[in-house]
Amino acid sequence: KILVRDGDRVRAGDILVQLSDTIPRASLAYVTKNLDELYARKSRLEAERDGSGRMTLAPMLATRMNNPEIASTVASEQRLFELRRTEVFGNKARLRERIEQFGKQIEGYSAQESAKSKEIELINDELVDIRSLVDKKLTLKSKLTEYEREATRIEGERSQL
Template sequence: MQTPTDQTPTNQTDDAHRFSRLGWIAAVVVFGGLVLWSILAPINSAVIAPGQITVESNRKTIQHLEGGVIKDILVKEGAEVKAGDVLVQLDTTIPKANFELMTSQLAEAIARQARLLAERDGLPEIPDDSLAFTFAPADLDFSKNLDGQKNLLAARETTKATQISLLEERIVQQQKRIEGYATQLKSLRTQAKLISDELDGVRKLNAEGFAPMTRVRELEREREAISGR
């Protein structure tokens, strides 16, 4: 007759086999379900992208957004940093030079725009209140450009005034010439009328035998000469 102690190993073995079978059945069901889903489930599109899995404690690669020349490194190997910490300092020589160049070009463009607007509106000088100061009015570079444009505007205004004065003088001269021509034309018309009247009388006298034909021809030539002027 077996005691309960003698039956324990057999019962434990049966339980282990039962759990093992259940595990295999569950694995088969899950795998089969995945296969069935992959076959039947509609997939409209897929995006394939490369990826890489790394350990969080690995070294991190840092890179500046715009790049540049490193002037100083402020962290050492193994140092712990947090967001916002300054890791490296970049050399500012080239960026500063580029910034100053673009600033100078912008100042020149704004001053030139102010001068062109003044010329367009017929103003003798650049009004200060018309400038939308991107720079402070006391900015040295901007002030130099603005002064240069003011001098250019003044010079152009002087040149324009001189040209207008010369044109006005030419207009006066042409008007005087026109008046002279008008007076001359009036005189010629008067002479032509007198000669025509005289010619008519001489022709009558010539027809009656009291005036020579040479006088008639002479008056005709004078009339033609006046008409041709």
């Protein structure tokens, strides 16, 4: 708004023009809101990164929590923080469960391998006896072949574990 006209006498210090503060105020409000949102997001992301149980607000937000817009922004970030935290705990629980299942599978495979090794040991002992009997012509060679085939089969099963 122009306060003087052409030809008016003015003195030093007189106000000649008065500018509207509407646009700068709106710009300040917009920038402040964005900054508040960024600080709230930063608080959430830092809490997530640190594995914290709660968000720690920046002082510029904490002192202005009575402002409904700030309270709403912080509440939104807090809800997101809780959702992600719950998701992380759920994922960790599922991974622990899978690790436990794999551990049990490994134990089972180890027990099976042990049993197969013991079977092979027993068959090899029997093979020694049967070879001796075949050499003395006290049993048929087909019996020896049968035991050798069984030893090979069990060895194959053990190698698959």
